[in-house]
Amino acid sequence: MKKKILIIGANGYLGAQISIHLANQGYKVSGLCFPEIPNDTNWINLFENLFVSDIRDTKKLAEIAENQYDILIHLVSLDHHQSNASPDFVASVNITPTWNLLDIFTKKGLKKFIFFSTIHIYGKDIAGDIAENYPTNSQNPYALTHCISETICKYYAVNSETDCTIVRLSNSYGSPVFSENNCWWLVVNDLCRQAFSDKKIVLQSDGSPLRDFINGIDVCRAVENIIENGEKNETYHISSGKTYSILELAQIVQKIYKSVYNKQIDILTAKSTQNYPKKYIINNNKLTQIGFSTSVSLDEGVKKIFEYFEKKQL
Ligand SMILES: NC(=O)c1ccc[n+]([C@@H]2O[C@H](COP(=O)([O-])OP(=O)(O)OC[C@H]3O[C@@H](n4cnc5c(N)ncnc54)[C@H](O)[C@@H]3O)[C@@H](O)[C@H]2O)c1
Known part of the structure; x- marks a missing residue:
């Protein structure tokens, strides 16, 4: 049962x-x-x-x-x-x-x-x-x-x-089930929303922080x-076990935006602090050992968020 x-x-x-x-x-x-x-x-x-x-x-x-x-x-x-x-x-x-x-x-x-x-x-x-x-x-x-x-x-x-x-x-990250869900501050969602609505991406940092x-x-x-x-x-x-800088993420959003809408958008960064984070990986071996593997790449995930915006006509 x-x-x-x-x-x-x-x-x-x-x-x-x-x-x-x-x-x-x-x-x-x-x-x-x-x-x-x-x-x-x-x-x-x-x-x-x-x-x-x-x-x-x-x-x-x-x-x-x-x-x-x-x-x-x-x-x-x-x-x-x-x-x-x-x-x-x-x-x-x-x-x-x-x-x-x-x-x-x-x-x-x-x-x-x-x-x-x-x-x-x-x-x-x-x-x-x-x-x-x-x-x-x-x-x-x-x-x-x-x-x-x-x-x-x-x-x-x-x-x-x-x-x-x-x-x-x-x-x-990814589109929410309910539009009232508290999710547009999440960084991938936020950068996609900026690209879609503002036709540019403005980073709060110099783009060096790293995330999984x-x-x-x-x-x-x-x-x-x-x-x-x-x-x-x-x-x-x-976790996905893959680490990207925020700038790399912004470049992926920029690339997918270009492939979908055939338009180049700018990425604006804050001034560099010269304080670069150390590299890390959020190891997901324990999860993969019980049968998990990721099924959605960041490129695909970003594309799906643009599809959500289109569907919602935001
Ligand atoms: N979203 C992420 O990327 C992320 C990352 C790491 C950890 N988490 C953790 O995962 C969990 C879920 O995150 P989420 O993104 O869905 O957040 P969310 O804010 O959408 O969900 C929180 C839930 O708590 C409920 N809630 C808040 N106050 C309540 C109260 N007084 N009584 C009853 N319900 C109440 C809300 O209604 C909502 O259903 C959280 O513990 C969060 O810290 C989320």
Whole structure:
């Protein structure tokens, strides 16, 4: 029988994509949305159950847990910017719910808890081959809160029967399921939007910062791999394993724009700081060992974003 999955943060940028992917693979998917369920009947029909609740409402979480899920995927967090608010508030959304969810659902026979963390927990000054045992060095509240939630997961990995899996995602990109999704600040999406709307790309840096980018379609496939083949209580990078400078990314966006629209656009960079980052790779060997490989190249992914803009007539 296909597994029963509860997605916490189902209407979010990643949650909405993961819900569609897993429902299409035949899993019985339920979701928790906030502040409301998106008005899209096709999407709603994919779910066994959809709930609306603030993640801080533990009474509602306990009610939902009565439905007994095999897998819970926890995708709720404030973004980088919102995570700079008061520690009380940020902890109440980014940290305490991880503990409450684990406390409530492990007692109801949950088999697997998947927590979405971030490679930001390694800090900015990373270099070389970054595997999952690389030392953490949180340098902002967003990273810090994910790191603390990871510690809570590791506690339950030891002190409950539930498989507590942590995924550390690099930088996802791609068109959203819902136009209201909080995704246009993500760097690939932002540069494509600039190219399409402004007919130029203006970088906030000299283009030297390095990033690993992974398309949302591949994030969904990686989650499915982890559900089916992941080792108990493991930590996995979800990354492409390829690193680009922001300037290289901008040049790819420029190249694809030219191939689609037959027009050359300019790339404007900020003044060089002469402070070049060290090379690194977000190693995804653990994920590839359980059967994952990327399916969408950066070129293809950028092209698909332009197709999305065309379809939406933005
Ligand atoms: N998108 C990326 O590239 C990326 C990279 C690394 C890590 N992550 C992590 O993956 C997870 C999902 O990211 P995303 O890009 O989908 O972000 P998102 O902002 O689109 O999703 C966050 C979800 O949390 C929900 N939420 C916020 N406050 C809530 C509350 N009080 N009660 C209930 N729900 C609440 C939102 O409604 C949304 O569904 C986050 O933990 C994020 O830090 C994302």
